[in-house]
Amino acid sequence: MPANAARPYANALELLRAAKLRPTRQRLALTRLLFDKGNRHVTAEQLHGEAQTASVRVSLATVYNTLHQFVGAGLLREVVVDPGRSYFDTNVGNHHHFYFEDSGRLQDIPGERVGVAELPPAPAGTSIRRVDVIIRVGTDRSR
Amino acid sequence: MPANAARPYANALELLRAAKLRPTRQRLALTRLLFDKGNRHVTAEQLHGEAQTASVRVSLATVYNTLHQFVGAGLLREVVVDPGRSYFDTNVGNHHHFYFEDSGRLQDIPGERVGVAELPPAPAGTSIRRVDVIIRVGTDRSR
DNA sequence: CATCCAAATTAGAATAATTCTAAACTATTG
DNA sequence: CAATAGTTTAGAATTATTCTAATTTGGATG
Numbered sequence: 001m002p003a004n005a006a007r008p009y010a011n012a013l014e015l016l017r018a019a020k021l022r023p024t025r026q027r028l029a030l031t032r033l034l035f036d037k038g039n040r041h042v043t044a045e046q047l048h049g050e051a052q053t054a055s056v057r058v059s060l061a062t063v064y065n066t067l068h069q070f071v072g073a074g075l076l077r078e079v080v081v082d083p084g085r086s087y088f089d090t091n092v093g094n095h096h097h098f099y100f101e102d103s104g105r106l107q108d109i110p111g112e113r114v115g116v117a118e119l120p121p122a123p124a125g126t127s128i129r130r131v132d133v134i135i136r137v138g139t140d141r142s143r
Numbered sequence: 144m145p146a147n148a149a150r151p152y153a154n155a156l157e158l159l160r161a162a163k164l165r166p167t168r169q170r171l172a173l174t175r176l177l178f179d180k181g182n183r184h185v186t187a188e189q190l191h192g193e194a195q196t197a198s199v200r201v202s203l204a205t206v207y208n209t210l211h212q213f214v215g216a217g218l219l220r221e222v223v224v225d226p227g228r229s230y231f232d233t234n235v236g237n238h239h240h241f242y243f244e245d246s247g248r249l250q251d252i253p254g255e256r257v258g259v260a261e262l263p264p265a266p267a268g269t270s271i272r273r274v275d276v277i278i279r280v281g282t283d284r285s286r
Numbered sequence: 287c288a289t290c291c292a293a294a295t296t297a298g299a300a301t302a303a304t305t306c307t308a309a310a311c312t313a314t315t316g
Numbered sequence: 317c318a319a320t321a322g323t324t325t326a327g328a329a330t331t332a333t334t335c336t337a338a339t340t341t342g343g344a345t346g
Contacts, residue, residue, distance in 0.1 A: 165322065165323070167322090167323065167324080169323085169324070170323090201324085201325095202324065202325050202326070203325095204324075204325065204326080204327095205323080205324055205325070208323085208324080226332085226333085227332070227333070
């Protein structure tokens with residue numbers, strides 16, 4: 001079973017069409033880098049670096065544009081755990097995160113493994129958009 | 144009952160002594176701004192602004208230094224909910240947050256009101272430093 | 287398939303939050 | 317009250333991100 005078995009898109013082209021985004025050379029390449037190898041957590045700089053390594057000519061501005069468009073289209077989720085650095089998560093299903101404070105690495109936790117038993121109601125006039133659970137861990141020998 | 148009844152320090156001086164930080168004019172003033180009126184969530188810029196309004200001469204660099212020293216001493220907790228902006232929370236007890244995405248405001252949720260029933264174990268060699276639960280809400284008329 | 291135009295890309299400048307640096311100041315200690 | 321280690325500071329530097337205005341391109345149209 002391939003890593004992307006659960007993904008409903010056969011390829012980058014279909015995915016972009018479904019998101020109503022023109023399949024440009026840059027977006028096609030970034031789509032493949034993002035979704036062709038299982039769930040990932042990348043920063044814009046990292047993805048830009050990967051593109052360069054793969055000889056895909058794309059500017060950092062376009063990487064930022066694309067990541068935000070993908071978030072808007074529900075293809076990515078932005079994870080905020082570190083002040084001044086955004087991670088983009090290819091897993092948009094129900095799940096939470098371990099965050100390794102020492103290394104800055106993120107790891108998914110399936111939604112079912114965290115039992116949020118009880119939640120207070122959203123304040124009047126508002127509704128819940130998302131509940132983030134972040135388990136911050138550190139190596140035993142640090143701090 | 145005053146808002147700070149639960150705080151174990153009678154005044155700014157004691158608090159700084161306990162944290163082993165020299166009670167300088169700047170730190171004393173910032174301590175009062177932070178802790179003299181109940182639980183708060185402030186950014187460095189906000190606190191700097193309040194100091195200026197109160198005619199306390201203190202540089203932004205010192206505000207940052209002080210906030211981080213207070214976090215290190217366990218007097219404050221840094222809350223990360225917004226990429227590129229850090230909030231400092233005077234409530235260091237067990238609690239979680241509502242985050243109003245539209246306004247950028249934070250609101251405490253007492254720890255007991257969120258039932259995190261079940262947590263996966265920390266990966267080998269690591270231990271849990273903290274569990275953050277952030278409930279992101281939006282006004283019903285936006286997005 | 288040539289033309290057109292809105293959408294997309296881009297380099298580089300601009301912004302925002304934060305950190306750094308090195309010099310000047312100050313609280314404590316003897 | 318002098319010495320000194322800790323603290324503050326202005327301003328420069330850094331980092332991540334966004335903006336701008338000009339150029340390029342995908343895809344529809346004739």
